Amino acid sequence: MRGRLLVLEGPEGVGKTTQVAALLRALPGAEAFREPGGTPLGNEIRTLLLTPDDVKIGARAEALLFMAARAQLVERIESRLAVGVTVILDRFFLSTYAYQIVGRGLPVEEVRRANALAVGDLRPDLTVLLSCDLEVARTRMVARGDLDRMEREGPDFHARVTAAFLAAADPAWQAAHPEVGPVARVDASGPPAQVTGRIVDLLAARWPETFRSLAESQYSGPLSSSSPG
Template sequence: MDRSPHPGRFLVLEGIEGSGKTTQMERLDAALRAAGHPVCNTREPGGTALGERLRGLLLDPDLPGMCAEAELLLMFAARAQHLSEVIRPALQAGEWVLSDRFTDASFAYQGAGRGLGSGRVAELETWLQGALRPDLVILLDIEPEAGLERAVQRGRRDRIEREAVDFFERARDAYRERAAGAPDRYLVVDGASDPDTVAERILAGVRERLPLHALEG
C-alpha cells in the first residue's frame, strides 16, 4: 500500500482506555527509529501548546458538565492546531508521524459514545483535513471491562475514564465497525494479549501494509 500524497507516513494508534496504546507507541517508535526512520511522536488531544491546554480542559474531572457538542468542537480545535503545527509539516518533511489517537477517536467517543452520530464528525473531518487520512490505523481492541480495570490501576481517573461501561462499549463498537469497513487501512490487534505479543503483531502488520524494507530481518 503506497497512496500517501506526502513524503512521510502517518500511523495512528487507537483504542479505548486501557488498551495499551502508550506502551505500544513507545515500542513502535523505538522500532522505527532503530530502522533509521525519522519519527514525529505525538498525541491527541495535545501535541501543541494549545492542544495540551485544551487536553487539560477535556480531561479535567472537575468539568463533568461539558456538553457533547462542546467536547467535539474542542477536540477538533486541538486537532486543527495539531495538523497545522505538527502533522502536516512533519509529513511534508518526510517524517513518520506516529500519533496516539486521531479522528477515529472522535467518531468513536463523540460520535458513538456521546451519541452525536458520525455525520457531524465526518463534516468536521472533511472541512479540516481535506483528503488527509492516516496511512494506517492500528486499533488495539479490548473488552471495556478489562480496559477500565487497567485504567483504574493507573490511579486517579480523568473525566473520560469516569464514564460508564456502556459508553466505552459504544466507542469500541464504532472503532470495530470503522475497521471492518476499510480493512486495508486498519490493523486490528488484540490489546488484551501480553505487551510483547502485541508489539510483535503490530510490527508484523506494519511491515505487511507499508514499505518498511529497512525493518525486514
C-alpha cells in the first residue's frame, strides 16, 4: 500500500515545527522532512535562502531556489511513499503560493509551471493548515528569537502571506488549484498538545481505518473542531 503525504502549512509562528515533531511521535514508522531541506542540496539551499546576511536574493531567484530544493526532495519523498511510509512534510507548494506569489507578487502561472517541473504528479493527500491570530503568531515568532530572512520581512508582507494561507481553506480555491490537494484548516491556538489532538481528530475523521485507534488511544475524544476544506 502506498504511503500518505501529509503537509503542515501556515504562516510564521503557528507551531508547524512543534506539530510535525508531535505527529512523528504519534505515528509509528512515519518520517518527516522540511522545506527547504531534507537532502544535502536542499540543506545548502536552506542556508542560502534563510540566513540573514548581506546577500540580496531577488524574488524570482528565491522562488527558483525553493523549487530546486523541492525537486531534489521529491525523489526522496516518492521513494518513501512507494514502500508505504507516511511522510509528514513541513511546508510544500502552498507556501510558494503564499510567500512567492502573493507575498512577493510573482506571476502565478509561471510559478505553477515551475512547480510542475519540480514535483511532477506528486500531490499531498492532505494539507493541514494551522492558523491563529496574526498578533499571537507574531508574538510567538519574536519570542523564539534568531529570526531568519523570511521571518524578518515587514508586517505588510506577513499580512499578505497570512491572507493567502487563509484563502486556501476555501473549497472553491482548492478546486481552482488542484496541484495543492485537499486543505483542512485547524485552529493552532492553545497548548501544543491540544492542537495535536485536533490534528489527530482530523486525520481519524478522514481515514478512520488508519487513525481512529490512534485518536481513541492517545486522546480522550475530540478536543476541538477543525474546518475541513
